Amino acid sequence: MLFALICNDKPGHLQLRMDTRPDHVAYLTGLNDKGVLKIAGPFLDPDGKPNGSMLVVEAENEEAARAIAAGDPYAMAGLFASTDIRPWNWTFNKPEGA
Template sequence: MLFALICKDKPGSLQLRTDTRPAHAAFLEGLISEGKLAFAGPFLDAEGKPDGSLVMIEAADMAAAQALAATDPYAKAGLFESVEIRAWNWVFQKPASA
């Protein structure tokens, strides 16, 4: 089942995001290797700077999605003000490999 991780950064945390990005990118690469990442990318503020994340993961259930989200280096670093996790159904424009 797919789950959307809708993450909002804490105000004034761009430097923390920048500092933690290499570990976060490695985490996402690991999810790709495990077949658990559908897609991911940052939300952008009015100036075009990242201020949150949308990460679409494959997980067995909500508990597994929550556990996976908690292992993200951004989450461990305390970057996020909030994380909303929602089950999602990919209907249109779904790649054959997803």
């Protein structure tokens, strides 16, 4: 089952995001290597600076998706003001094998 993880940064925490980014990228790379991560990327503020994240992951259930979200180094560093986890259906432009 697919889940969208919609994460909003705490205001004024860009430096924490940048400092934690290498660990975050390594975490996502590991999820990708396991076939768990489907898509990911940052939300941007009006100045083009990242201020949140959206990931789509494959997980057995919502509890497993929550565990994936909690294991993200950004979440562990306290970057996010909120994280919304929602079941998601990939309807259009799904790559073959995804």
